[in-house]
Amino acid sequence: MNPINILGINVNTYNKQEVLAKLVFFLTSDKQHYLATPNPEMILEATSRDEELFYILNKADLSLPDGMGLKIAAWFLGSSISRITGADLTKDILALAEKNNQKVAVLNWGNGLSSAEDISQALANQYPGLKFIAQDIARKVIGQDDIIEVVKKFQPTIIFVALGAPWQEKFIFHNLSKLSSIKIAIGVGGVFDFLTKKIKRAPKILRAIGLEWLWRLAKQPWRWRRIYRATIVFPAKFFLWRFIYPFKYRPNVVCLLYQTEQGRGGEIIYKILIVERADEPGHWQLPQGGRDGEDLLTAGQRELAEEINSSKFKPVVALDKLHVYEFGEKISKFGVKAKLARGYKGQKQGLFIAEFFGGDEDIKINHWEHRNWQWVNDSELVSQVHPLRRQATKIFLNKFKQIVADK
Incomplete structure (x- = not known):
């Protein structure tokens, strides 16, 4: 039954x-x-x-x-x-x-x-x-x-x-x-x-x-x-x-956490954190979560701290209204279809960018949410995330490149 x-x-x-x-x-x-x-x-x-x-x-x-x-x-x-x-x-x-x-x-x-x-x-x-x-x-x-x-x-x-x-x-x-x-x-x-x-x-x-x-x-x-x-x-x-949420988009914040290292030629290499979903092996994505009525910057700081269980990062910028999508049948939360888990029609996403200044030992992901995490070069980010995430990730990566270019 x-x-x-x-x-x-x-x-x-x-x-x-x-x-x-x-x-x-x-x-x-x-x-x-x-x-x-x-x-x-x-x-x-x-x-x-x-x-x-x-x-x-x-x-x-x-x-x-x-x-x-x-x-x-x-x-x-x-x-x-x-x-x-x-x-x-x-x-x-x-x-x-x-x-x-x-x-x-x-x-x-x-x-x-x-x-x-x-x-x-x-x-x-x-x-x-x-x-x-x-x-x-x-x-x-x-x-x-x-x-x-x-x-x-x-x-x-x-x-x-x-x-x-x-x-x-x-x-x-x-x-x-x-x-x-x-x-x-x-x-x-x-x-x-x-x-x-x-x-x-x-x-x-x-x-x-x-x-x-x-x-x-x-x-x-x-x-x-x-x-x-x-x-x-x-x-x-x-x-x-x-009766209400099925006709609305859920405010969501995507967290782009990065750190830098110097390449052999002296160039700066940007490493970006991605996480693997616990309910779907092989589904890699940028950390994200609901805004819960908060402004984008506050929500981004809270969500990132909850996702990695660390506060060793420095906020850089928060950018609103970058991507909107509807929940599909394959998008879920811990095995429950997103439309049921969230109630919403889909999500409207903003971007929170932060620089990490801790060590790998400071990152402790939640077992119920993610099974693994890794740093990837910015040049490989889009190819490393799940195909469902690539369109949005391209948008977020382009914004990130604009921000670091202006620093």
Whole structure:
């Protein structure tokens, strides 16, 4: 069954029975499986602030919508989806584990409402036949090798990570391969607070009509910002993505980072940085990204710093409105078609030129975005980038040559 796409995030449309069948299959499979339960707030975070989270969510083996906002969004896309909450899914998985004699590990945020001891008591009372361990951990993606060793020694087939988004998703992504016994990994946020009765779930009638958020607001008023984003910001952004952006071009900045070296004859040789896309081996291009409402110079500095994780460059010039193009079927973001990931018809690009004064060791590309990088001579730039990028790259290179000639 094909997933639907909401703001660039793929979401499965399985009903509860189909999900349970998938879980049984996952437990008998030789592979590891990551389950995601995206909600409106998580999707907003992934699409506006956290590209790594965007990448991870779209790598999920099963992505189940948690939130009435996603159900309504799917309706506007012509699809009907079953809302499967993280709380309900967790109970289903625990019951399945108990029935099939599967070991379970729970990694719990140590500063949350429920402690590992609270969770252990709740599981022992509610699932007396379940074999499990529960451990309190910090909100750290990597560097918790002692916890990893404890889990490895226990050899569970199912792991719940209750750190809250995006920490739990990133913890699973970076550590799952170290835990070879795990067949199912899922981030569950504060779900275990319901099992420990630290928090009371909304009445079924409120859950059924999509007003669970109102119950949470009444019980936890300090969550109002999160609820506002889920109930106001998400619908507004979805409306723009679905009905407005498809007719507009996304403002984009291309970053041309260069360094110089002296040739054998004393001439200046310009080296330009290009990057290879993580989702398409062999697709080389100049670094680029959205402007996010910023002026071109500000956006260029931010985007370049994010792309190479270094600030060792000096801005030279920013040139607006140099190239416009429409998204094609082959242009994507982390495997998601650009029209879906961005929502826009295409892009209108400006150019940010900067000179690099660091060393190669200072350049650290993001694993979810690029797989490699290299310096190329300006004379070879056009031939080295992907054919889809060559027309625009010619324009940017000509502007670069004009700028350095005038220096």
